[in-house]
Amino acid sequence: MLLARLADVSHQVATTSARSAKIAALADLFSATTPQEAPLVIAYLAGRLPQGRIGVGWSTLKVPVPPAADPTLTVADTDAALTALAGVAGAGAQAERQRLVRELMGAATEAEQQFLLRLLTGEVRQGALDAIALEGVAKAAAAPAADVRRAVMLEGSLPRVAQALLAEGPAVLERFQLRVGSPVHPMLAHTAKSVTEAVATLGRCVVEEKLDGIRVQVHRSGDDVRLYTRSLDDITDRLPEVTAAARGLPGDRFVLDGEVIALDAAGRPVPFQDIASRVGSRVDVATAAAALPVSPVFFDVLAADGAVLVDLPGDERHQVLARLVPAPMRVRRTVVEDPGDPEQTSAAEAFFADTLRRGHEGVMVKAIDAPYSAGRRGRSWLKVKPVHTLDLVVLAAEWGHGRRTGLLSNLHLGARAADGSFVMLGKTFKGLTDVMLRWQTERLRELAVEDDGFTVRVRPELVVEIAYDGLQRSPRYPAGVALRFARVLRHRPDKPAAEADPIEHVLTRGTAPPSDAA
Numbered sequence: 215m216l217l218a219r220l221a222d223v224s225h226q227v228a229t230t231s232a233r234s235a236k237i238a239a240l241a242d243l244f245s246a247t248t249p250q251e252a253p254l255v256i257a258y259l260a261g262r263l264p265q266g267r268i269g270v271g272w273s274t275l276k277v278p279v280p281p282a283a284d285p286t287l288t289v290a291d292t293d294a295a296l297t298a299l300a301g302v303a304g305a306g307a308q309a310e311r312q313r314l315v316r317e318l319m320g321a322a323t324e325a326e327q328q329f330l331l332r333l334l335t336g337e338v339r340q341g342a343l344d345a346i347a348l349e350g351v352a353k354a355a356a357a358p359a360a361d362v363r364r365a366v367m368l369e370g371s372l373p374r375v376a377q378a379l380l381a382e383g384p385a386v387l388e389r390f391q392l393r394v395g396s397p398v399h400p401m402l403a404h405t406a407k408s409v410t411e412a413v414a415t416l417g418r419c420v421v422e423e424k425l426d427g428i429r430v431q432v433h434r435s436g437d438d439v440r441l442y443t444r445s446l447d448d449i450t451d452r453l454p455e456v457t458a459a460a461r462g463l464p465g466d467r468f469v470l471d472g473e474v475i476a477l478d479a480a481g482r483p484v485p486f487q488d489i490a491s492r493v494g495s496r497v498d499v500a501t502a503a504a505a506l507p508v509s510p511v512f513f514d515v516l517a518a519d520g521a522v523l524v525d526l527p528g529d530e531r532h533q534v535l536a537r538l539v540p541a542p543m544r545v546r547r548t549v550v551e552d553p554g555d556p557e558q559t560s561a562a563e564a565f566f567a568d569t570l571r572r573g574h575e576g577v578m579v580k581a582i583d584a585p586y587s588a589g590r591r592g593r594s595w596l597k598v599k600p601v602h603t604l605d606l607v608v609l610a611a612e613w614g615h616g617r618r619t620g621l622l623s624n625l626h627l628g629a630r631a632a633d634g635s636f637v638m639l640g641k642t643f644k645g646l647t648d649v650m651l652r653w654q655t656e657r658l659r660e661l662a663v664e665d666d667g668f669t670v671r672v673r674p675e676l677v678v679e680i681a682y683d684g685l686q687r688s689p690r691y692p693a694g695v696a697l698r699f700a701r702v703l704r705h706r707p708d709k710p711a712a713e714a715d716p717i718e719h720v721l722t723r724g725t726a727p728p729s730d731a732a
Contacts, residue, residue, distance in 0.1 A: 215251050217292050217322065218285035219243065220258060221329035224338070227259075228616030233346065240350025247354075249381035253373030254289050256347050261338030264293070265300035270334050272668070274312055279319035279327070287321045292330070337615050344372050351376045357384035365390035367524075367588040370398045370446055392522045394435045394467055397442035399589030401471075401514075403578060406596040409566045412579035413553045415596065420528065421562045422513055422547040423569045424576045424597060426483040427473035428493050430510060432460050435467050443493075452493055455503060456510045465538050467520055471586075472512035472545070482573040487687050513545040513578075516586060527583040549582070566598060575599055575684065601681050604629070604697075604715045605706060607636050608676045611658050612669050614643070614651075622655040622670055627680060627700065629693075629717040636674050637693050637717045645681070645701035654705060677706040677714050685720075693717055 223243045227236045240259070247255050257264050295318040302310045319327055332338045348366060352359040357379060365375045369390040378386045392398060406412035413419055429444040430453075439460045441450045450457060456474060474493065476484045488506060495502045515535040516524050523531050535544065548565045550558045566577045576599035584594030606627040614623030624643040628636030646654070654676070661672035680700050688696035 215247055215255070215289045216285050217287045217289055217326050217329070219246065220255060220289060221326050224259060224329055225325070225616075227346075231617070236346050237349045237353060240347055241353035244351050244354035244376070244380065247380065249377045251289050252351070252376040252380055254293050256344070256351075256373050256376060258289070258292075258333060258338070259347055260344060261333060261336060263296060263333070265296050268296060268300040268334075269302065269307070270299060270311060270315060272335065274308075274315050275331060275334060277312075277316075279316050281319075281324040281327050282321055283323070285323050285326065287318075287323075287326055291321070292318070332615055347376075348372055351379060355379045355384060357387065361387045363590075366399075367590070368392045368398060370396060370589075392469070392517055392524065394469055394517060395433050395438070395440055397431050397433070397440075397446045397448075398469075398516065399446065400429060400431065400444055401587050401589070401595060402591040403595035403597045404591055404593055406579065406598050407601075409562050409577060409579060409598050410559055412596040412598055413550050413559055413562055416579060416581040416594065417553050418551060418582045419553070420532075420547050420549050420580050420582055421565050422545045422578045422580065423572075423574050424578050424599070425473040425475050425511055425545065426486050426489075426573070426575055427475035427508075427511070428486075428489055430456065430472055430474045431516075432456070432470040432472070432510065432512075433468075434460050434463070434465070437461060449493055452495060452499055452502075453508065454499060455507060459510055459543065463538055465518055468518040468538060469516040470510075470512045470535075470539070471514040471516060472510050474508045474510055476506050476508045485687075510543060511545050512539050512543055513547075514586060515539075516588070524586040524588060527585065528580055529582045531586065570600065599683060602684070603703065604680050604682065604720060605677050605709060605713070606639065606680050607674045607711045607714045608654075608658065608661075608672060608678060609636055609638060609674055610669050610671045611654070612641075612643075613667070618643075618651060620655075621651045622658050623651065625654075625678065625702070626669075627678070627697070628674065628714075629720050630711070630714045631717055636711075636714075638691050639693065639720065640688075640691065640696040640700055642680070642697075642700040642702060644699075645703060650702065650705065657705075657707070675711050677709040677711060679703040679706055693721065695721065 223239050226239045230236060295314065299311060299314050322330055348362055349359050352362040362375065365387045366372045369375050375390060406415065409421065431442040433440045439450065439457045440448060441453055441456055443449055453474060474489065476489050478484050489508060492502055492506045492508060512535060515531055515538060518534050518538055523534060548562060550562050552558055569577055576597060579596045579598060581594035606629055608625050609628045610626040611622035612624040614621045624641050626638060626641050628638045631637050657676055658670060658672050661675055662670050663673060664671040681703050682697040683699040685695045686698045687694060
């Protein structure tokens with residue numbers, strides 16, 4: 215397949231808001247995709263590089279290369295070029311990367327170059343995420359989308375399912391089953407504004423602590439234990455104490471879902487980034503484990519004693535979990551049997567408040583009869599966290615892509631410093647409606663002092679109200695922290711920059727870094 219075809223469909227998907235139109239465009243694309251190409255096409259549409267980081271940034275890409283007149287570059291050619299780039303190392307690496315990038319860009323048409331630039335810089339945001347790509351694959355193969363979704367849920371990989379489906383047809387979907395040792399994508403949650411709202415939405419439900427840790431899926435078959443992250447990375451070798459805990463459980467063939475946490479001397483959870491650093495450490499595991507011991511806390515079971523449990527209601531799965539895992543290794547929870555009872559709702563709100571006092575970031579409210587929908591952000595799980603807001607100043611904005619082409623989108627945000635300058639705390643393009651985008655583009659153009667074609671730097675005058683979930687340490691920014699999950703609530707043209715929140719206020723808010731849970 216020519217890369218031009220993929221780039222064109224990416225543009226189509228980016229410029230339409232109708233889900234049905236997106237799916238139709240993707241179905242046409244996958245109908246022309248060979249089974250071998252399917253994993254690459256899916257990855258590129260979602261803005262992912264199979265090679266991971268390849269050491270190419272704006273410094274390598276900023277020099278323009280004359281485009282090819284006609285499309286000849288294939289998806290396979292592109293993958294080969296990116297693989298070569300990923301393999302560059304040692305003396306002269308930068309020069310060799312520049313040579314390979316010029317060679318790749320020189321083989322691409324102008325439209326292909328634009329797509330490659332977005333792909334290499336992580337700016338592919340056309341909405342062709344796995345959920346929509348799945349629908350496109352299903353339509354191309356004339357397979358029920360629900361059957362494809364379940365196969366992906368159990369296999370843990372849309373690319374693998376798509377490759378098999380396009381090669382062998384719908385009957386192949388029966389082959390995909392949950393297997394101990396093969397990770398599946400975890401079930402995720404939507405958000406509710408309050409526990410009361412979540413209980414009213416779900417009815418009979420359970421309220422669980424939302425822990426400040428790393429999501430972990432534990433597979434045990436006999437003495438063989440494998441640990442996987444939310445993104446299905448194998449981290450078994452990095453967490454020997456979790457492996458030992460799994461081997462100490464009475465069952466010998468199961469799949470558990472939970473969190474890896476660590477507590478300080480006072481019994482309070484340590485910051486998420488400390489745990490992430492521990493889990494991310496690939497060397498001297500024994501020393502890392504001694505410095506920061508971690509432990510698993512489980513909240514669900516997907517398989518036990520050779521039986522797959524994902525289709526069972528939540529209360530039945532919890533009964534199995536309680537038989538398998540002792541109480542200290544299970545998440546704290548409270549059940550709301552009658553959501554219409556004000557006392558039970560008040561008790562659920564009190565559980566939420568107590569969870570926050572214990573240092574955790576919030577609660578999960580789960581429909582008690584819901585199955586485990588792996589890989590989906592289901593409406594039967596709702597997360598509730600306190601919302602923090604700040605009034606920050608826009609320091610710069612980046613030109614958008616796809617539907618936001620021609621609009622200033624990604625905002626650089628700063629808090630007020632004591633000397634009148636501003637301290638950058640991160641970026642966000644989330645929360646902006648079309649109306650807000652048009653207004654802020656016009657206003658920021660009036661404030662612009664520099665435009666390099668990618669980023670417009672502006673006079674620090676526009677204040678925006680930002681919601682965020684917490685702070686995380688970040689060496690990229692001068693205050694050493696960055697906002698996590700920041701999103702724009704509204705512009706504040708009525709508020710002068712001198713009244714924006716000071717950096718001291720941000721640093722003393724005391725917001726805990728959030729977890730990698732749902």
